[in-house]
Amino acid sequence: MDYLSGPAEDNSCNLGSEYLTKPSYDACRKVLCLRFPFASTRQRILLTVGQFESRRMARAGQKAQLGERIAQLKEEIGGMAAQLQAKDRELQLVKTELDGQHQLWMKKLIADAWDDAGAYPTTAENP
Numbered sequence: 001m002d003y004l005s006g007p008a009e010d011n012s013c014n015l016g017s018e019y020l021t022k023p024s025y026d027a028c029r030k031v032l033c034l035r036f037p038f039a040s041t042r043q044r045i046l047l048t049v050g051q052f053e054s055r056r057m058a059r060a061g062q063k064a065q066l067g068e069r070i071a072q073l074k075e076e077i078g079g080m081a082a083q084l085q086a087k088d089r090e091l092q093l094v095k096t097e098l099d100g101q102h103q104l105w106m107k108k109l110i111a112d113a114w115d116d117a118g119a120y121p122t123t124a125e126n127p
Contacts, residue, residue: 032045032046
């Protein structure tokens with residue numbers, strides 16, 4: 001492959017007018033040897049390319065971790081939404097039961113469940 005052929009696809013490394021398909025040390029070294037005759041200049045550039053690659057890899061790792069965290073949070077939101085629906089249904093059932101108990105109490109078909117102190121249940125046999 002000719003590294004001086006022209007623009008590459010998405011992941012290109014531009015060193016002057018040359019484009020590399022992969023920013024690897026070997027590819028950069030070939031281009032640098034053609035462009036820069038001094039070894040110290042080439043070393044500095046390769047060091048910078050290595051730092052950029054290291055940062056790119058770190059960002060890719062962070063992106064993957066954040067993607068996993070987003071998926072976990074979506075699952076958590078789904079679970080909480082299901083809990084909310086269950087609690088709404090439970091509340092409806094309790095309200096229905098309370099309304100039924102209130103209707104029976106209004107018709108004097110059931111007695112108060114607590115005595116005046118509010119501590120002990122009372123029955124018709126044991127006032």
